[in-house]
Amino acid sequence: MHLDALLKRISFVQKAFRSRFRGTPAVRVLAPTCAELLGAHTFTHSGLLLPVAVDHTVLLAVRPRSDKKVILHFLQDGVTLQFSLYHLKPQGRMYWGKYVQSVGWWLRKQGYTIRGIEGVVHSEILPDASIGYWPPVEVALLWAWNTLDDLGIPKEEVASFCATAEQEFIGSDNIRVAHWAAALSRHGHAMQLDCETEEYSYHPILPQAKILLCDANARPATIRSMCHQRQQEAEEALALLRAHSPRVQKWSDVDGDELERHRALLPEDLYRRARFLVTERARVQAGAQALDAGDLERLGELLNASYRAQREDYQVTSQELDILWELVNKAGAYGARLLEGCYGGYIIAVVPAYDLNKLTKFVTQEYRTQTGREVIFRPVEATDSVLVV
Numbered sequence: 010m011h012l013d014a015l016l017k018r019i020s021f022v023q024k025a026f027r028s029r030f031r032g033t034p035a036v037r038v039l040a041p042t043c044a045e046l047l048g049a050h051t052f053t054h055s056g057l058l059l060p061v062a063v064d065h066t067v068l069l070a071v072r073p074r075s076d077k078k079v080i081l082h083f084l085q086d087g088v089t090l091q092f093s094l095y096h097l098k099p100q101g102r103m104y105w106g107k108y109v110q111s112v113g114w115w116l117r118k119q120g121y122t123i124r125g126i127e128g129v130v131h132s133e134i135l136p137d138a139s140i141g142y143w144p145p146v147e148v149a150l151l152w153a154w155n156t157l158d159d160l161g162i163p164k165e166e167v168a169s170f171c172a173t174a175e176q177e178f179i180g181s182d183n184i185r186v187a188h189w190a191a192a193l194s195r196h197g198h199a200m201q202l203d204c205e206t207e208e209y210s211y212h213p214i215l216p217q218a219k220i221l222l223c224d225a226n227a228r229p230a231t232i233r234s235m236c237h238q239r240q241q242e243a244e245e246a247l248a249l250l251r252a253h254s255p256r257v258q259k260w261s262d263v264d265g266d267e268l269e270r271h272r273a274l275l276p277e278d279l280y281r282r283a284r285f286l287v288t289e290r291a292r293v294q295a296g297a298q299a300l301d302a303g304d305l306e307r308l309g310e311l312l313n314a315s316y317r318a319q320r321e322d323y324q325v326t327s328q329e330l331d332i333l334w335e336l337v338n339k340a341g342a343y344g345a346r347l348l349e350g351c352y353g354g355y356i357i358a359v360v361p362a363y364d365l366n367k368l369t370k371f372v373t374q375e376y377r378t379q380t381g382r383e384v385i386f387r388p389v390e391a392t393d394s395v396l397v398v
Contacts, residue, residue, distance in 0.1 A: 015039075018131065019398065022070045022084070025129050029082055034070035034128055036156050040149035040395040041066045042134045042142070043190030044222065044348055044357050046199055046308075047296045047315055050239065050323060051286055056260060057293045058202050059212075060186050061220065062194030063389035068398075069149040071128030073157050079113060080127040094125060099178045107179050108143040112150045115174030116160070123154050144187035145395075147171040152395045164394065167192035169207060194394040201297045205261055212300035214391050219362040223337060223345070223372070224385035227329035228354045239323055243286055246279040260286050285322035289315060309344025309359060316346040316356075329380055330356060336375050340368040 019037060026034050041062040048058030071081075077094040090106045097114040116123050130149075134142050148171055155162045162170065168188040175181050175188075189202050189209060198211040214220075243260075250257045250271055257263055268287050272280055292311045299307040316334055320326040326334075326347055337345045337358045345358035360368055369386045376384045 015398070018068060022068055022129055022131050025082075025084055025131070026070050029129060030072070030127055032072070035072035036070075036153050037398050038069045038071075038149040038153045038156070038395060039066050039398045040069070040145040040152070040191045041194060041392045042145050043187045043194070044220070044389070045186065046220075046357065046359070047293045047311060047346070048186075048202075048289060049315060049319060049347060050236070050243075050325075051204070051260075051289055051293075056204055056286065057290045058186055058204065059199050059293045059296050060190045060202060061199040061214070061391045062190040062394065063220065063222075064392040065133045065387075065389060066392070067134065067145040067149050068131045069128060069146070069153055070131075071126045071153050071157070074125035074127055076125050078125040078127070079109075080125075081109065082129045084129055084131045094123065097178075100180050103179065105143075108147060108175065109150060111174040111178035112147050112154070112171060114178050115170065116151070116154060118177075121154075121158070121160050123158050123160070126153065126157070128153075144171065144185050145191040147175065148188060148191040148395050152397070156397055164192055167395070190394075192394055194392065196393045197391050199297070199300060199391065201293065205259065210297070212297045213303075214300060215303050215305060217362050218305050218343065219360050219365055220389050220391065221337075221342075221358045221360050221365070221369075222348065222387040222389060223333055223356040223358060224387065225327075225329045225333045225354055225356065225376075226382045226385060227327065227380070235325060239282060239325060242279055243282045246275055246283040249274050249279070250283070261290070263287055265291070281322040281324070285318045288318055288322075305343045305359065309342065312344030312346045312357075312359060313338065316344075319347045329382065332379050333372070333376055333384060336372045336379075337368070339375075340371045342368065 042065050043060040043062045045058050045060045048056060051058060080091045082089045090109055092110055094113050094117060097110050148167055151167055151171055154160060172185050172188045186202060194200060195211050198213050200209050200211055202209045247260060250263060253271055253274055265287055268283055275283060292315055296308055296311045330347060333356055334345050341364050342358045342360045345356050348355040348357045373384055
C-alpha cells in the first residue's frame with residue numbers, strides 16, 4: 010500500500026474509533042492476507058506451498074479495557090462482536106465470531122494475562138474472494154494483545170499460535186497458510202511453506218513482474234462441495250497407497266515414480282487426484298527455484314502447468330475460468346492459474362508490469378464478448394508481515 014493511501018485509511022479508522030468509543034486507540038495493527046502462487050489444494054494434505062502476502066490488509070485499532078470484555082466493530086459490515094474472555098467455550102456452534110474468540114481463548118489457556126479490548130476493524134479483504142479473510146484478523150488481534158500487554162511472543166511463533174488456537178477452539182484440522190503469510194511475510198518475496206514441518210524460506214519476486222488477481226465474476230454453485238469431494242478422493246487415494254506401500258504415510262512420501270508403480274491400485278479418478286498433488290508439490294519446488302533464478306518465463310510455465318492440472322486432474326475449473334485463463338495468457342502474461350481459496354472465482358496471474366494496462370484492456374473486451382460478463386482486476390504487491398502503524 011502506498012503511504013498516502015495508508016495515511017488516509019488510518020485517518021478514517023481513527024475517526025471511526027472516536028465516533029464509536031470516544032478518545033483514541035492505543036495501538037493500530039496492519040496485517041496482510043495472502044494468495045498462493047503455487048500449491049493449490051495441497052494445504053489440506055500437509056503439502057508444500059508458495060504463497061505471497063498481498064497488500065489487501067486488515068487494519069485493527071484498539072485500546073485496553075478495565076474488564077475482560079472484547080468489543081470489536083467491523084466497519085465494512087457494520088457488525089459489532091462482543092464477548093467476555095471469561096466465558097469462551099471451544100467447539101460448539103460455529104459462526105464467524107469464533108475465529109476472533111479463538112485468539113483470546115488460546116492466550117488465556119497458555120497462561121497469558123490479557124485485558125479486554127475495544128476497537129474497530131477495517132478490512133480491504135473481500136469475503137467473496139476467500140483468499141484468507143480471517144487469519145489476518147486473528148494475527149492482527151494477537152499482535153495487538155502482544156503489544157498492549159507486553160506478552161513477549163516473537164513473530165516466529167505467531168502463525169503457529171493462531172493456527173493452533175483456531176484448530177483447538179473451532180475444530181479445524183487444516184493448516185491455514187494465511188497465518189504464516191500474515192505473520193512472517195517479507196516485502197517483495199514469496200514464501201515456500203512446508204505445512205507438515207512448518208519450515209519456510211523466502212524467494213524474491215522481480216520488480217518487473219506484477220501479480221494480478223482476475224475475478225471471473227462467475228462462481229459455480231457446486232464448487233465448494235466439489236472441492237470437499239476432491240479432498241475426500243485424495244484421502245481415499247492416499248489410503249490405498251498406504252495399504253500397499255509401508256513407506257507411504259503421507260503425501261510427501263509419494264513421488265512420481267512411487268505413484269506410477271502403484272497406478273493399477275487406483276481408479277482413474279483417484280489416480281488423477283493423486284497425480285495432481287504429487288506434481289503440484291514438484292511445481293512448488295521448481296517455482297521457488299525459478300524465483301531465485303529470476304526466471305519469470307519458467308515461473309509462468311509452472312503456473313500454466315498448474316492450471317492445466319487443476320482442470321484435467323483435479324477438475325475444479327469452469328468454462329468461464331478456462332476462457333479467462335486463455336485470454337490472460339494470450340494477452341502476454343507469464344502464466345496464470347486458479348486461485349484455490351476462491352472456490353472457482355479467481356485466477357492469479359504473473360504479468361509484465363510495463364504491459365499491465367494493455368493486458369487488462371484486451372482481456373476485459375474479449376472476456377465480455379465471449380461470456381457476457383465483466384472481469385474485475387485487482388493488482389497486488391508482495392508486502393510485509395504484521396506490524397504496528
